[in-house]
Amino acid sequence: MNAIFTRVSTRNFEARDVENGLIVKILRAAMAAPSAVNQQPWEFYVTREREIINKLSQVTPYATPAKNAPVVIVPCYRTDNLYAPQMVQIDMAIATENILLEAEELGLGAVMLGIAPLEDRMKVVGEILNLPENFKAFTIIPIGYPLNKHPQEDRYDPSKIHTV
Secondary structure, X not given: OHHHHHOOEOOOEOOOOOOHHHHHHHHHHHHOOOOHHHOOOEEEEEEOOHHHHHHHOOOOOOOHHHOOOOEEEEXXXXXXXXXXXXXXXXXXXXXXXXXXXXXXXXXXXXXXXXXXXXXXXXXXXXXXHOOOOOEEEOXXXXXXXXXXXXXXXXXXXXXXXXXX
């Protein structure tokens, strides 16, 4: 699991495309995530369309890294037919982490750009993607080959470990 210790948030990408096969591997990793009572609430929107990507990059002041990404994945979730609706955003966070780790494993870079739980941002992304009424956008994930790679910061802090 070297990807856990080498993954960093990538906000600048090379001007080259990401092969479809790599995107499929990333989505397979996302769908391998555990979910509450196996409800698998996820739906994934993938775009390479510059107009859509440009709109997504303007959803929040922090979404600008999407602008130059060759591909963007927007994990979304269903709001109907859920066994544990209160756990949906946790399910989505786990799937998102799998996307970030698999991208790293494949030599790609990615960053999670927060949307949920902010309803105004979720609504704008839903409008951009023309989501069905029962789908909610969770996050925006630009993916591509990193323009430059920096080492991950060691965040291990023994003072945050408590034995009871």
